[in-house]
Amino acid sequence: MSMSSNRLERFKKNVLLNWRLYVFLLPAMIYFTIFHYIPMYGVQIAFKDFYATEGIIGSPWAGFEHFQRFFDSYYFWRLIKNTVILSLYQLILFPLPIIFALMLNELKNGAFKKWSQTLTYAPHFMSVVVIVGMLVAFLDPITGMVNHVITYFGGSSISFLTSPDWFRHIFVWSGQWQTLGWGTIIYLAALAGVNPELHEAAKMDGASRIQRIIHINIPAILPTIVVLFILNIGSFMAIGFEKVLLMQNNLNAETSDIIQTFVYQTGLLEGQYSFAAAIGLFDSIINLTLLIIVNQIARKTSENSLW
Numbered sequence: 001m002s003m004s005s006n007r008l009e010r011f012k013k014n015v016l017l018n019w020r021l022y023v024f025l026l027p028a029m030i031y032f033t034i035f036h037y038i039p040m041y042g043v044q045i046a047f048k049d050f051y052a053t054e055g056i057i058g059s060p061w062a063g064f065e066h067f068q069r070f071f072d073s074y075y076f077w078r079l080i081k082n083t084v085i086l087s088l089y090q091l092i093l094f095p096l097p098i099i100f101a102l103m104l105n106e107l108k109n110g111a112f113k114k115w116s117q118t119l120t121y122a123p124h125f126m127s128v129v130v131i132v133g134m135l136v137a138f139l140d141p142i143t144g145m146v147n148h149v150i151t152y153f154g155g156s157s158i159s160f161l162t163s164p165d166w167f168r169h170i171f172v173w174s175g176q177w178q179t180l181g182w183g184t185i186i187y188l189a190a191l192a193g194v195n196p197e198l199h200e201a202a203k204m205d206g207a208s209r210i211q212r213i214i215h216i217n218i219p220a221i222l223p224t225i226v227v228l229f230i231l232n233i234g235s236f237m238a239i240g241f242e243k244v245l246l247m248q249n250n251l252n253a254e255t256s257d258i259i260q261t262f263v264y265q266t267g268l269l270e271g272q273y274s275f276a277a278a279i280g281l282f283d284s285i286i287n288l289t290l291l292i293i294v295n296q297i298a299r300k301t302s303e304n305s306l307w
Contacts, residue, residue, distance in 0.1 A: 047064070230294050230305065233290050238283070248261060
């Protein structure tokens with residue numbers, strides 16, 4: 001009893017001492033409580049035959065029936081395959097913002113550096129609808145600028161947006177174009193904290209620019225890289241379905257049909273709320289499992305982890 005009271009006293013003292021920090025933390029806590037934790041109450045419909053007239057409590061329990069139905073369906077493996085391939089494709093390109101940040105950090109011309117940053121940050125502020133609209137305009141087989149260039153050099157017009165083979169490349173690389181500059185911000189902030197004296201000492205020892213990047217800059221931002229990589233893994237299966245949905249059509253569905261678009265179709269369009277909730281919960285469990293595993297590996301192999 002005395003130990004618990006001592007802990008309570010220490011907690012009170014800590015709150016009083018750092019009350020400003022807790023005030024800053026309060027809006028985030030309220031947001032996550034209202035929009036993330038309280039809605040988890042509704043997850044139980046994944047284990048029920050939900051009827052809107054009966055409500056969540058009044059709907060009968062179905063156990064794992066909806067999960068079993070999804071696992072036994074003919075489209076299960078196609079959805080898993082497409083989601084995993086797209087996620088892996090994006091994960092392979094994870095180092096690009098790091099490389100770009102290291103390149104920007106080495107620029108000595110301040111004006112050109114600012115211009116480059118502004119140019120690469122700008123696409124981040126465009127909506128997904130605008131990005132897909134640009135893709136449709138540029139890649140149109142008849143009026144698109146890309147196909148005009150291809151045919152000018154003697155090639156044949158390509159229907160990019162209706163081709164299953166092209167869908168993944170267009171989706172991933174257009175996403176990289178949109179987010180590359182914004183993704184470098186946190187790495188540039190970490191590089192700004194590198195002690196200049198380390199570089200001066202390395203120069204005195206005859207280290208080249210590449211050697212200084214490898215032995216000074218990269219180790220300095222390694223904790224940031226590890227944390228962001230873990231967070232990336234935590235959303236491994238959570239591909240932004242809005243862009244996929246806007247780019248999807250019957251002709252490229254072979255590679256564009258992913259778990260998130262299927263949940264949207266079955267849940268919102270077809271009204272199979274319990275079935276869609278079960279699929280969404282299955283997807284979230286995979287993300288949570290991957291997050292825990294990768295975090296444990298990072299904690300055992302380095303001093304950097306989320307917890």
